[in-house]
Amino acid sequence: MTERLVVVGGDAAGMSAASQARRRRGRDELEIVAFERGAHTSYSACGIPYWIGGLVAGGRDALVARSPEAFARDHAIDVRLGHDVTTVDLDRREVVARGPGGDVRLGFDHLVLGAGAGPVTPDWAAEAFAAGTRGVYRAQTLPDGEAIRAAVGAGARRAVVCGGGYIGVEVTEALLRRGLDVTVVQRGPQLMGSIDPEVSVGLRHAMEGHGATLRCGTVARGLVTRAGAVTAVATDQGEIPADLVVLALGVRPRTELAAAAGLRIGGSGGIATDDRQRALDADGAVVEGVYAAGDCTEVVHRVYGRRMTVALGTHANKQGRVAGITIGGGQARFPGVVGTAITGFFDVEAARTGLSCAEMGRAGVECVHATIESTTIAGYLPDAPRVTVRLVAEAATGRVVGGQLVGGRGAGKRIDTIATAVTAGMTAEDLVGLDLAYCPPYSPVWDPVQVAARKLLDALG
Ligand SMILES: Cc1cc2nc3c(=O)[nH]c(=O)nc-3n(C[C@H](O)[C@H](O)[C@H](O)COP(=O)(O)OP(=O)(O)OC[C@H]3O[C@@H](n4cnc5c(N)ncnc54)[C@H](O)[C@@H]3O)c2cc1C
Known part of the structure; x- marks a missing residue:
């Protein structure tokens, strides 16, 4: 018998879940219907500032990754734009969506809540x-x-x-x-x-x-x-x-539908799930067939296990993937976040990951930090961009728990080295010894992250 997956919210989390579920279950096995209240699906909100700034060739359409027609044609996913889901009834296992032609009532075997976060x-x-x-x-x-x-x-x-x-x-x-x-x-x-x-x-x-x-x-x-x-x-x-x-x-998770349906809303304000993105009920038990992913959920911070909400597309896509694989009968887990983020302003790049000293202090853990100035490429090359790097370690163990950096071209994505170190539980010494790439146009012989790690090692004593 054909089962039905209903998705609430047709952007990063919802459509990742739908696409992954489709990869694992054919159209005869699983019907997929996605309700999106807006006029677009699978669009890059992240690109909006660059589009406003005139940097996006091709205009608005370039920010839309896939149209409803493409979803229907290539994936047999029925995306219904202009449909606002107003009710989720877990007892009847059905949703009600208000569309241009009136209310649509649709039953589901699997439900993904991917309603995102609304602006404060x-x-x-x-x-x-x-x-x-x-x-x-x-x-x-x-x-x-x-x-x-x-x-x-x-x-x-x-x-x-x-x-x-x-x-x-x-x-x-x-x-x-x-x-x-x-x-x-x-x-x-x-x-x-x-x-x-x-x-x-x-x-x-x-x-x-x-x-x-x-x-x-x-x-x-x-x-x-x-x-x-x-x-x-x-x-x-x-x-x-x-x-x-x-x-x-700022934004706040959209949890109204989930709360009204009796799902658990975590202390941080997002829908509570397990690491397979399965929604939990008020007692913390998994609700079979009901998933939540993306900005509407809460996530676990991997350094100290605290639950929090982080509205980022990178997590929404990963969580949606996990939900879709789970629906498709596969095994996947979302392991949590370390709070990595990057932005920029013209040619200055700014990024952070893990915990700052202030956050460590609030967690009641003594920390040590070190801050250095360096360049993103060999300093003898013309106009070598400057970079400031700060690393934070747990005082007792030397484990790297966070980092931040601001600098010119080539600075920002170095945060990924630090994020990897934080995720892997590496110490400052581990980071100093890491085999990172070097060639003058791309890096000084000591990468700025490792310059900071050496200073951190000194500070740890
Ligand atoms: C300007 C801007 C720049 C950003 N830049 C970055 C970046 O550089 N890097 C990064 O990682 N993240 C960035 N983000 C964040 C990223 O866009 C979001 O984290 C991501 O889109 C979240 O995906 P989502 O699917 O959880 O939620 P959303 O993308 O918000 O999608 C949820 C969808 O659900 C729909 N919906 C809500 N309620 C209902 C309902 N009841 N019925 C039907 N549909 C409903 C909404 O209309 C929406 O389309 C940026 C966001 C903005 C606004």
């Missing part, structure tokens, strides 16, 4: 969106990107970006590229709060050097409007004129 929207911003105020945007979806591009095209001159996390940084670059004056309003004392200020200073200099105005320690409290259009952002330190405002204030 303060009341004043929600009121502006509800009132249709012109000039206020988010940068979450392709229509958001399209609206920002249209506003820039229509002559917006002064932008305020609310939020100094990585999306705020990337949108700031995009708007500077398009010739706008950009002010970043950030509640905390620095941008990119997950990177220590001594390391992120290079990013701040780059942003100021490219003309961005940074207003850290400033809280956005509302919008000033005239004739239905924004004219300024009101902050606790006065008004900042703007004809274009982008909110990049």
Whole structure:
């Protein structure tokens, strides 16, 4: 008998799960229906800032990896756009989706919840969106990107970006590229709060050097409007004129459907699952046939086992894959995260992984850190880009538990070496002895990560 898989959310996690399930189970065995409330499926939100900045050849369509037609043709997956799933009934094993033609009721044998995370929207911003105020945007979806591009095209001159996390940084670059004056309003004392200020200073200099105005320690409290259009952002330190405002204030897992269905929502705010992405009930037992993956779930931090939510496409794809393989009868596990992330601003690259000293302190574990300055290629070559690297180790064992770096071309992806070391539980000594590649145009003879590891070893004593 043909079984049915229903997927809620047609992007990274949901469609990875659907595709993997299809690879293992033919169309006669498994019918797959994916409901997506938006107008696109399998699109790269990660590319939106670069599209706004004019860097994406081919426009919006280049950000869409696969259309519903391609899913139907190549994978026999029935993607229904414009369908908002409003109810998940685990007793009846069916969902209700509100579509253009009314409600659709569909039973399932397997269900994947991949609803993602929704943008944090303060009341004043929600009121502006509800009132249709012109000039206020988010940068979450392709229509958001399209609206920002249209506003820039229509002559917006002064932008305020609310939020100094990585999306705020990337949108700031995009708007500077398009010739706008950009002010970043950030509640905390620095941008990119997950990177220590001594390391992120290079990013701040780059942003100021490219003309961005940074207003850290400033809280956005509302919008000033005239004739239905924004004219300024009101902050606790006065008004900042703007004809274009982008909110990049973080996201929260979308868990409403799961919670209403009686699934367990973890303490960190995401849907709780086991490492095969099987959803748990209120008592922590696996709910057979029900999976959750991506930004809507919580994940385990591999260093100290803490559960947390991390909204990143890299995890969503991996978790979706695990759910799909499990549905297909295979064996796969999502082992958790170490908190690796990377971003950039023009030619400055910034990345972090594992735990910072502050996070170690909060975990009650004594740590040692070392910070170095080096270059990403041999220093005698022209314009060798500078890089700052910080490594963090557990004081008692010398085990590397985290790292951060900011630098020019070639710096950012070096975080992967540190992430690998953190994941493998390597010590500073292990890292010093690692056989990394060397050739002058690609690296100094001591890779900057190993220069930092040597200093860390000294600090560990
Ligand atoms: C501007 C930007 C830049 C980013 N850059 C990076 C990056 O460089 N690297 C990185 O790793 N990550 C990045 N991310 C994060 C990454 O895009 C997300 O982590 C990833 O898309 C999560 O995938 P997901 O499938 O879990 O959720 P989503 O991609 O959010 O997909 C969930 C889908 O579910 C749909 N949905 C929700 N509720 C329902 C419902 N009830 N019924 C039907 N459909 C529903 C939504 O419309 C949405 O399409 C970026 C995000 C943004 C916004």
